[in-house]
Amino acid sequence: MAEWDLRKLRILRALRERGTVTGAAEALHMTPSAVSQQLTNLARQLGVPLLEAQGRGVRLTDAARLVLRHADAVFEELERADAALAAHARGEAGEVRVGAFATAVPALVVPAVRALRTAHPGVTVRVRETEAGEAYELLAAGEVDLALSLGAEAPSAADPRFTRLPLLSDPLDVALPPDHPLAAAPGLTLADLAAEPWIFGGSGPWSDITRRACEAAGFTPHQGHSASGWTAILAMVEAGMGVALVPRTAAARREGVVMRELAADRPVRHVIAAVRKGAQSAAALDRVLQALRTAAGALPDRAHEPGVAGAPPGRARGRVAEDV
Numbered sequence: 001m002a003e004w005d006l007r008k009l010r011i012l013r014a015l016r017e018r019g020t021v022t023g024a025a026e027a028l029h030m031t032p033s034a035v036s037q038q039l040t041n042l043a044r045q046l047g048v049p050l051l052e053a054q055g056r057g058v059r060l061t062d063a064a065r066l067v068l069r070h071a072d073a074v075f076e077e078l079e080r081a082d083a084a085l086a087a088h089a090r091g092e093a094g095e096v097r098v099g100a101f102a103t104a105v106p107a108l109v110v111p112a113v114r115a116l117r118t119a120h121p122g123v124t125v126r127v128r129e130t131e132a133g134e135a136y137e138l139l140a141a142g143e144v145d146l147a148l149s150l151g152a153e154a155p156s157a158a159d160p161r162f163t164r165l166p167l168l169s170d171p172l173d174v175a176l177p178p179d180h181p182l183a184a185a186p187g188l189t190l191a192d193l194a195a196e197p198w199i200f201g202g203s204g205p206w207s208d209i210t211r212r213a214c215e216a217a218g219f220t221p222h223q224g225h226s227a228s229g230w231t232a233i234l235a236m237v238e239a240g241m242g243v244a245l246v247p248r249t250a251a252a253r254r255e256g257v258v259m260r261e262l263a264a265d266r267p268v269r270h271v272i273a274a275v276r277k278g279a280q281s282a283a284a285l286d287r288v289l290q291a292l293r294t295a296a297g298a299l300p301d302r303a304h305e306p307g308v309a310g311a312p313p314g315r316a317r318g319r320v321a322e323d324v
Contacts, residue, residue, distance in 0.1 A: 094284030151270030197224025
């Protein structure tokens, strides 16, 4: 295979454009003798004559014109590569792999991706739904570039592998049966529900979050039933089998279930974004982080009025999330 030298090919192209060795030398800020020497070396490398005498000057051979046709295509691709690298450096292009727990995908990741498609269409986001704790394992292994998890599941802020970025404090509302004595009570607090049977998973982050929230309110919750999906949890609440905490971002609603915002002791769960240490300086990754922050800031934080979640028969109030 012939040995191709891009610098010498540029000299040959300059000779074609300027017509003379002197003109090519002036365009390239070289001496005419240096131009001639480089073209002689190129001809030797390629094994074909590139120039032939024409009067007091030279002209390109057929082999030289053939070489330049292919060289032009190479230089065109290199220009595209330069433009793509420049866009990548500005954060206008690149791929970012995001690992996120289930409720964060529709609440945060999807709105962020929609916004990026409009503002920075060259930035591609690949989403991988994971358990909150697993996201950090994937991040450490290099399988995702950005992890969204719950603060309760995140490694210590002192972990030297990651940079943690607080993203959202997600309020927890309480789900009650519509005929519950406290369904319309003003100023409802967690402590008011201390004697109730609670519905939450037997283990995992949601179990921990429910237990910690209740303990912070001064009581240990009695687990009346165990379930990990919102469909099952809200069905049991509707049936009067217990009460449950529901994160605001889960957008979990069901006919016949009253969603109440808690008063003074309203608990929250903290959503954390994390990247590998030093990676936050990558421009495309920063675009995604900014889009996630914007999506988090746009989430509604309005109170659920007593009774408003119980829609008339046959009318759904919204999507029911399947897991936490």
